[in-house]
Amino acid sequence: MCGINGFTFEDQRLIDQMNQRTAHRGPDDTGTFVADGVSLGHNRLSIIDLSPRGHQPMESADKRFVIVFNGEIYNYKDVRKELESQGSGFRSETDTEAILEGYARWGKEVLLKLNGIFALAIYDRRERELFLARDRMGVKPLYYWTGGQQLVFSSEIKAILTHDVPRRVDTDALGIYLRIGYVPAPRTMFEGIKKFPAASCATVRGDEMRIERYWAIPDEPMLSDRAEATERLRLLAEESIRSQLVSDRPVGVFLSGGLDSSAVLGVVREAMPGMVKTFSVGFKANLEEEKYNADFELARQTAKYWGTDHHELVISGKDVADALDDVVWHLDEPVANLTSAAIMLLSRESKKSVAVVLGGDGGDELFGGYPRHALSAFVSRLGFFRSFTRSRALSSRPGAERYLAFHAAREEAVSGVTSPLL
Incomplete structure (x- = not known):
């Protein structure tokens, strides 16, 4: 794994502090880019192309784009071959550069060509626009905070906390955790710090951040044989x-x-x-x-x-x-x-x-889940269920334990599948 950090203003000291907080994610190399209204940081664990040519933050051949990337692209050689056929040149053997030059040529459509796990940020120095993206299943972590016309992002919450951000417990997230054992996206246990959604990308320009979903699980026909x-x-x-x-x-x-x-x-x-x-x-x-x-x-x-x-x-x-x-x-x-x-x-x-x-x-x-997932899917289709079970629980204390167990299963499905917050 690697660590990525960044924010939408220039501060060398702060980006160095963020890199120090995530140093355990990448012991092989560290780097920063501070210019043109942005600060980017990276801790590298070398997996592909172990040479210094894989150093990050990495600039595109024309110097317009700068990337920090955590993850691995399994089909990067195919992406690279397609780019080379269209005239792109490469200075390394890394999957990072394949993403970077792909974005320079195709924009956000490069995400649809990637088979892998990733969290990344690409900065357009000419347009002063920051691009964030996370892999389709949300394997690689990415957190962010917005406030005061600023955005801060990182692979880990602890790095975001190096900034002057509020340190308050999200009481709603705490309640969800006590019911289902974890905090589903987009919440974290910290009020205001969010998990970046899976299969999504965002453009940040000025004080505006626009998040959109770039992929959804396709509805494939069932094989009967x-x-x-x-x-x-x-x-x-x-x-x-x-x-x-x-x-x-x-x-x-x-x-x-x-x-x-x-x-x-x-x-x-x-x-x-x-x-x-x-x-x-x-x-x-x-x-x-x-x-x-x-x-x-x-x-x-x-x-x-x-x-x-x-x-x-x-x-x-x-x-x-x-x-x-x-x-x-x-x-x-x-x-x-x-x-x-x-x-x-x-x-x-x-x-x-x-x-x-x-x-x-x-x-x-992946292969169908546990019985509680089937129960949750069934319950989530019942529009009247929430009010019915709440009134039932309030009127019958002896059944509270059974309600809480059933409620936890339903809440897991609602929080992870059907919630409008996602």
């Missing part, structure tokens, strides 16, 4: 996993023992030459005993089957407790996910031998 659907799914999954192996640094796999990460490993093992490194985390049943959970043992069996260079990390409750301060600092806002500490500790371990890891996170949601 089970065998055809199965084969198509397999091919698409393999294509997706293979495309993400584009890297000039070692790639590993987080292996939980479940279907998702095991399937990822199977494709990686067949696609990558040489030994694949896998990483698993297990938990002690208590501080005295070293009994691994079932997933840990399944991960070990899967690694043995594929013949990987397998690394295991066993952690205790004390390890998790000791890591909590760091977890909270990195997350910026609370998330009711007990695996956060384990993932952070495993990431530190894997960092010793690889720079990039693939995993199976998101597989359950």
Whole structure:
């Protein structure tokens, strides 16, 4: 990952402070651009083209555009080839430059050509216009604050807080968090600081910011033939996993023992030459005993089957407790996910031998989700449900627990799918 920072005025000291706050996101290089009414900052983790030519902020060939970019574009070579056929030249082998020169030629339409994960900002020095964009699924983080005819953005909230912005809890966001365990976009736990929406872009000129959606999930026809659907799914999954192996640094796999990460490993093992490194985390049943959970043992069996260079990390409750301060600092806002500490500790371990890891996170949601998602989708279609359940809860205290559980499921769907705030 990299870190991007910026704001719509010039201040070298402030942009340096923002870069310092996000230095952990990019240990390989740091840079700033302060001119023409804007300040941009970047912390680089080198994945593609490890040379100094990948330094950011990066200027376009004609010096008109400046970019800061966090993420990876898996099809950047195809984008680059198309640009070269139209006369564009390149000074590096980075995906960053492919985006930059693509924007210089096609404007915001370049986003539709990108297959990858990203959060980016591009400044037009001639028009004094700032362009922001985030990937289709919102994988890469991007936060922003507006006030006093200024905009501040960053990969992390803590960097925005280096500015003189109000530090007040968003009580509505707090209420949502207590119901569903996280704060859905566009809110954060900080009043006035927002999550930039996924699959969206924005233009900022002066004190005006216009956000628009550039992509929506297409309404594809359902395949009725089970065998055809199965084969198509397999091919698409393999294509997706293979495309993400584009890297000039070692790639590993987080292996939980479940279907998702095991399937990822199977494709990686067949696609990558040489030994694949896998990483698993297990938990002690208590501080005295070293009994691994079932997933840990399944991960070990899967690694043995594929013949990987397998690394295991066993952690205790004390390890998790000791890591909590760091977890909270990195997350910026609370998330009711007990695996956060384990993932952070495993990431530190894997960092010793690889720079990039693939995993199976998101597989359950991608393939239909959990029962609560089906319940939420059903409830969100009932226009009268909100007033009915509220009155019911108020009139019947013994049923409050059941209401709150059902309300949490409905609120998750409403907040994440149908809310006009999105």
